Amino acid sequence: MFPAEMPRTRFIEIDVQSALTRMGGMRVPGGHWSLNPYRGCQHDCVYCYARYTHTYLELNPTTDFARTLFVKRNLAAALAADLRRPGWRRQRVHIGTATDPYQPAEGHYRLTQAALRLLRQQITPATLVTKNTLALRDADLMAELAEAAGFRLIMSITTLDETLAGQLEPDAPSPQQRLRAVQALAAGGVPVSVAAAPILPGLTDSVEALTALFTAAYDHGAEIAFHQTLRLYGPTRGALFGFLQQHHPELIRPYRAAFGASQDAPMAYRQQMQARIEEIRSRLAPRSPGQARPPRRSGQLALEL
Numbered sequence: 001m002f003p004a005e006m007p008r009t010r011f012i013e014i015d016v017q018s019a020l021t022r023m024g025g026m027r028v029p030g031g032h033w034s035l036n037p038y039r040g041c042q043h044d045c046v047y048c049y050a051r052y053t054h055t056y057l058e059l060n061p062t063t064d065f066a067r068t069l070f071v072k073r074n075l076a077a078a079l080a081a082d083l084r085r086p087g088w089r090r091q092r093v094h095i096g097t098a099t100d101p102y103q104p105a106e107g108h109y110r111l112t113q114a115a116l117r118l119l120r121q122q123i124t125p126a127t128l129v130t131k132n133t134l135a136l137r138d139a140d141l142m143a144e145l146a147e148a149a150g151f152r153l154i155m156s157i158t159t160l161d162e163t164l165a166g167q168l169e170p171d172a173p174s175p176q177q178r179l180r181a182v183q184a185l186a187a188g189g190v191p192v193s194v195a196a197a198p199i200l201p202g203l204t205d206s207v208e209a210l211t212a213l214f215t216a217a218y219d220h221g222a223e224i225a226f227h228q229t230l231r232l233y234g235p236t237r238g239a240l241f242g243f244l245q246q247h248h249p250e251l252i253r254p255y256r257a258a259f260g261a262s263q264d265a266p267m268a269y270r271q272q273m274q275a276r277i278e279e280i281r282s283r284l285a286p287r288s289p290g291q292a293r294p295p296r297r298s299g300q301l302a303l304e305l
């Protein structure tokens with residue numbers, strides 16, 4: 001019987017032949033393998049790029065992604081077999097590239113925990129991306145893996161605005177909860193980064209908002225803070241434009257103009273954001289906790305991107 005607090009999710013347990021998937025491309029610096037214990041994600045972020053994975057299963061990427069969750073029940077056995085294969089070179093494993101490995105289901109299934117334990121046993125370096133404070137459960141394991149082979153947890157925080165976060169990431173822990181988790185993980189010896197990802201034009205991209213977010217990240221013990229601008233893959237558009245229709249209809253036209261021909265924001269916008277982030281980082285890092293300089297005044301970036 002599954003915990004009663006998740007009545008809206010349908011869980012489908014599946015077996016997989018392999019736990020690791022080879023990664024390629026420039027977007028994964030130094031990365032080699034991905035590991036996703038689940039398919040779908042209960043956090044239901046409107047901008048989630050991984051929604052496309054449900055289209056392969058003939059499910060609706062907008063309505064089913066968070067509510068029909070595939071659980072790789074034999075993940076530990078499959079990973080153990082992967083790590084025993086001749087030729088395995090202990091390359092870095094990226095956990096959570098298309099799902100959150102600490103979404104609520106992990107509290108019951110403990111697949112991510114089992115994977116971390118195996119990686120520690122096999123002295124295999126890893127990174128893990130999450131929005132969920134459940135990661136705290138495995139802090140000791142992560143610290144041991146960091147010591148033995150290398151490990152970094154990346155906490156994804158899009159905005160410190162609790163209302164906006166509740167609209168964008170309806171079933172994820174609040175930004176303040178995530179920051180407290182960053183603090184506790186860092187105090188427990190886990191290397192932690194904070195990702196301002198994705199940056200949403202006109203919503204989370206002001207100097208004030210980003211300075212506050214980066215300041216909070218460093219103040220809570222993050223060693224690194226970085227960003228990524230929004231990418232709008234086909235199946236993600238429905239969820240994002242549904243959100244805009246409900247909460248920010250004034251942004252529909254500029255988003256259509258910006259992302260009409262491409263999944264990426266225009267190059268000029270991305271360069272502007274890169275410069276903005278570099279300027280913020282140069283003011284804030286390296287810095288000691290509690291010594292934040294006041295943010296510069298500036299409005300949101302204009303959306304004629």
Ligand code: SF4
Binds near residue numbers: 044
């Ligand atoms: S937490 Fe990550 S994987 Fe889960 S819905 Fe949000 S963006 Fe997607």
